[in-house]
Amino acid sequence: MRIVRFATKGGAKYGVVREGRVHEVQGDICGKYTVAKSGAPLGRLRLLPPCEPTKIVGVGLNYRDHAEEMHFPIPEEPVLFLKPLTAILPPEGKIVYPPSCQRLDYEAELAIVIKRKARYVPPAKALRYVLGYTCFNDVTARDLQKKDGRSTRAKSFDTFAPFGPWIETALNLDDAPVRARLNGIIMQDSNISNFIFDVPTLVSFVSEVMTLEPGDLIATGTPSGIGPMQPGDVIEIEVGGIGTLRNRVVKA
Ligand code: MG
Secondary structure (H helix, E strand, C coil), X not given: CEEEEEEECCEEEEEEEECCEEEEEEECCXXXXXXXXXXXXXXXXXXXXXXXXXXXXXXECCEHHHHXXXXXXXCCCCEEEEECHHXXXXXXXXXXXXXXXXXXXXXXXXXXXXXXXXXXXXXXXXHHHEEEEEEEECCEEHHHHHHHCCCCCCCCCCCCEEEEEEEECCXXXXXXXXXXXXCCEEEEEEEHHHECCCHHHHHHHHHHHCXXXXXXXXXXXXXXXCEEEXXXXXXXXXXXXXXXXXXXXXXX
């Protein structure tokens, strides 16, 4: 099932995509809801970020190839960071290139969307707490990350957390390609089968640190092939089985 969130005159609504049409949802998308019989064409709606997280948890170094590219040792446990909610950007929203940054990178990632409150969840039960999955671009000011020796500033600018275009509730967790395309050229091309820590391990690990709430996101890390974007560029993050998140970079 594909879940979208879209703008209407009466505010944001959730919907379910069926054969190119969006059927409005009444109720709680993470709980009990009904789906309208008739739908509007997907292309006619303005899509919003497909959920409303209380936090975005990032995972550093979750692909062996990316750890090698960055000359970092393979981590023994997930390395976590947070991105602020003010960084959220909808599909087709514009990524703003900050004046203080000299190198702005894309990072293609799969994001996990949490379905229900999760605390101390064992890996074997973790998938019960997952609503679905979406595409995420963990936009990073690479020069500031190196300069600061940490990621807080580098990953926290407004517009640095684009995600969408929708939540896919069913994904093959053994085989999902993760790609970044810059102006149509493939720059990252990996698969979540290369994860160091799989989806149940990540949900369990994070839930041992902090309470996960419905709609919260875990961005699962990026593969090798990270690189810079320039104002005017179009960056697309594609996860096979989900879809493509598309954003343009603009000058501040
Ligand atoms: Mg990342």
